[in-house]
Amino acid sequence: MKQKKQLIKGNHAIGKAAIEAGCNFYAGYPITPQNELTEYMAKHMRLNKRPFVQAESEVSAINMVFGAGAGDARAMTSSSSPGVSLKQEGISYIAGAELPCVIVNMVRGGPGLGNIAGAQSDYFQSTRGGGHGDYRLIVFGPNSVQELYDFTMKAFDYADKYRMPVMILGDGYLGQMMESYIPHKYEPIKNLPKKKWALTGCKGRKKNIVKTLYLTPENALEEHNLKLNEKYKKIQKEIQMYEKANADDGEIIVVSYGTASRVVKNVIEFFNKNSKKKIGMFRPISLWPFPATALRNLKCKKFLVVEMSMGQMIEDVKLALFGKKDVTVNLIKRPGGMIPTEDEIKDKIEKMIG
Amino acid sequence: MQGYLSLLKIKRLPTTWCPGCGNGLVIKALIQVMESNNLNKKNTVIVSGIGCVGRTTGYLKLDSIHTLHGRAIPVAEGIKTANPKLNVFVVSGDGDLLAIGGNHLLHASRRKTNIKVICVNNRIYGMTGGQASPATPKKTVTTTTPKGNEFEEINTQAIVTSNKNFFARSTVFHLDHLKKMIKKSLENKDFSFIEVISNCYPGYGKKLGFTSNYEMLMDFKKKFENQKNKSILKKNELGFLK
Numbered sequence: 071m072k073q074k075k076q077l078i079k080g081n082h083a084i085g086k087a088a089i090e091a092g093c094n095f096y097a098g099y100p101i102t103p104q105n106e107l108t109e110y111m112a113k114h115m116r117l118n119k120r121p122f123v124q125a126e127s128e129v130s131a132i133n134m135v136f137g138a139g140a141g142d143a144r145a146m147t148s149s150s151s152p153g154v155s156l157k158q159e160g161i162s163y164i165a166g167a168e169l170p171c172v173i174v175n176m177v178r179g180g181p182g183l184g185n186i187a188g189a190q191s192d193y194f195q196s197t198r199g200g201g202h203g204d205y206r207l208i209v210f211g212p213n214s215v216q217e218l219y220d221f222t223m224k225a226f227d228y229a230d231k232y233r234m235p236v237m238i239l240g241d242g243y244l245g246q247m248m249e250s251y252i253p254h255k256y257e258p259i260k261n262l263p264k265k266k267w268a269l270t271g272c273k274g275r276k277k278n279i280v281k282t283l284y285l286t287p288e289n290a291l292e293e294h295n296l297k298l299n300e301k302y303k304k305i306q307k308e309i310q311m312y313e314k315a316n317a318d319d320g321e322i323i324v325v326s327y328g329t330a331s332r333v334v335k336n337v338i339e340f341f342n343k344n345s346k347k348k349i350g351m352f353r354p355i356s357l358w359p360f361p362a363t364a365l366r367n368l369k370c371k372k373f374l375v376v377e378m379s380m381g382q383m384i385e386d387v388k389l390a391l392f393g394k395k396d397v398t399v400n401l402i403k404r405p406g407g408m409i410p411t412e413d414e415i416k417d418k419i420e421k422m423i424g
Numbered sequence: 425m426q427g428y429l430s431l432l433k434i435k436r437l438p439t440t441w442c443p444g445c446g447n448g449l450v451i452k453a454l455i456q457v458m459e460s461n462n463l464n465k466k467n468t469v470i471v472s473g474i475g476c477v478g479r480t481t482g483y484l485k486l487d488s489i490h491t492l493h494g495r496a497i498p499v500a501e502g503i504k505t506a507n508p509k510l511n512v513f514v515v516s517g518d519g520d521l522l523a524i525g526g527n528h529l530l531h532a533s534r535r536k537t538n539i540k541v542i543c544v545n546n547r548i549y550g551m552t553g554g555q556a557s558p559a560t561p562k563k564t565v566t567t568t569t570p571k572g573n574e575f576e577e578i579n580t581q582a583i584v585t586s587n588k589n590f591f592a593r594s595t596v597f598h599l600d601h602l603k604k605m606i607k608k609s610l611e612n613k614d615f616s617f618i619e620v621i622s623n624c625y626p627g628y629g630k631k632l633g634f635t636s637n638y639e640m641l642m643d644f645k646k647k648f649e650n651q652k653n654k655s656i657l658k659k660n661e662l663g664f665l666k
């Protein structure tokens with residue numbers, strides 16, 4: 071039966087998807103603008119007879135997730151920027167120990183306490199690893215309530231498949247907005263591996279050890295890093311998600327993700343209707359791995375990056391285009407919780423057309 | 425009647441707080457004690473964490489620092505230790521000081537750093553919309569405990585007094601008593617902790633059946649009495665231990 075459209079708040083959509091995808095451990099700590107997610111989990115995990123913990127801090131929450139994930143739980147934690155900063159040490163350990171978990175960051179403006187408006191200023195933190203050491207997270211940057219729902223479900227599968235933390239990088243606007251979405255059945259990706267490494271009690275089998283310390287031999291840690299890197303390279307081949315429009319013959323391509331891409335979409339539609347010039351868009355959905363090849367393969371020479379930060383993703387855009395002849399990359403930046411307006415994007419495009 | 429305008433940033437009024445919130449009363453008591461004890465711009469610094477009451481620093485004409493959620497105590501210790509002549513107050517909430525900042529409370533009280541911590545305990549996370557804090561009584565329904573809080577309240581008194589530090593309890597209704605407790609803490613030359621029971625109608629009182637912040641204040645008047653025993657404060661008692 072086809073499901074009907076329903077109205078739901080972004081933060082609730084994540085909670086609903088998590089529960090449907092079998093999340094059986096959640097630990098969180100209040101912080102605006104993601105409180106509705108923690109509160110949703112407080113209610114619905116209990117209704118589903120699964121554990122919910124309001125931890126005493128984000129540090130505690132991520133380490134509970136470390137523990138739950140080291141068992142065989144599908145574990146999740148959520149927060150917003152200052153809280154996600156606190157989680158970084160734990161995330162580094164979880165990545166190093168190759169354990170699965172899902173982390174939601176409904177980004178707000180920073181640095182420091184900043185404000186509580188949605189922002190995209192945690193792009194670097196999320197896509198470069200965030201904590202110490204050589205590691206990566208799989209990071210999804212949804213741009214609608216539907217995608218928050220869809221990618222939360224996928225996040226649990228990818229976490230289990232690759233044994234690593236997966237992050238949903240939303241923002242305060244997406245978390246707070248109500249929008250229609252179509253619920254659907256959770257369908258796991260096929261052949262998810264059995265969790266033979268999990269700490270479930272070792273009666274009848276060899277003991278499992280979860281650790282991130284590699285002292286001897288001298289190159290033990292290097293070997294471990296190389297092994298992680300092999301995994302990351304494999305993921306870079308397997309996950310490259312993006313959306314594009316008019317991208318193959320657009321005169322200018324606007325690159326943006328998440329909330330910013332919603333504004334860009336309207337601008338593209340405006341030019342489609344009102345201008346002879348073809349303006350295209352490219353929207354990375356997997357932020358790590360960044361869909362670099364698809365971006366590089368576009369014929370366009372003029373790019374405009376639109377970000378709700380001082381310009382972070384633009385570095386990945388430039389890396390993707392590195393060495394291509396006569397390519398220019400411009401930037402519209404609105405940090406501090408501000409959303410770029412359609413007019414300022416249109417003006418910039420007009421100027422670039424010349 | 426004593427004034428309290430000397431150190432108040434009048435231009436910043438009205439505050440962002442809800443009408444009738446206890447936070448304003450704490451500011452009033454604090455300024456009055458400062459006036460009478462010669463604590464002023466020259467010799468006093470105020471530190472707060474994050475929460476509704478954490479905004480206190482923004483309303484005082486003193487050098488002040490608005491820190492991280494939960495970290496007001498170590499920042500205050502840094503200020504005091506680097507510059508021992510300063511009088512250093514921390515004004516922050518129950519969630520801030522007892523949950524995320526709990527570890528720092530343990531160790532500052534072990535180090536017995538001479539800072540005065542005023543913990544405005546409204547028994548809830550006010551700012552983030554009424555989630556349970558470690559000071560939320562068992563069985564209370566909050567936005568994160570829809571079936572009632574399963575856990576006992578944290579025993580702050582035991583934590584602070586285990587290192588023979590100054591611990592006092594007052595309420596925002598008992599302003600004269602509150603001022604007395606703050607003054608007492610100034611006589612003490614090491615770590616001091618004053619728990620001020622406060623009211624948060626939207627985040628806490630409403631769920632308990634109160635109809636206003638005022639009603640909650642009247643409840644404090646009814647509920648609390650002076651301490652009977654010098655060595656322990658019962659839950660409904662006001663006083664100090666040293």
Ligand SMILES: Cc1ncc(C[n+]2csc(CCOP(=O)(O)OP(=O)(O)O)c2C)c(N)n1
Nearest residue numbers: 101475476477493517518519520549550551
């Ligand atoms: C690291 C971090 N986590 C969470 C928050 C969100 N936050 C802001 S205030 C607050 C709770 C404040 O509660 P309390 O200390 O009791 O103060 P009240 O608002 O009740 O006065 C929280 C969790 C934050 N700012 N930083």
Ligand code: SF4
Nearest residue numbers: 441442445476550624
């Ligand atoms: S929410 Fe509660 S603590 Fe915050 S200002 Fe309002 S009454 Fe005060």
Ligand SMILES: [Mg+2]
Nearest residue numbers: 517518546548
């Ligand atoms: Mg509080």
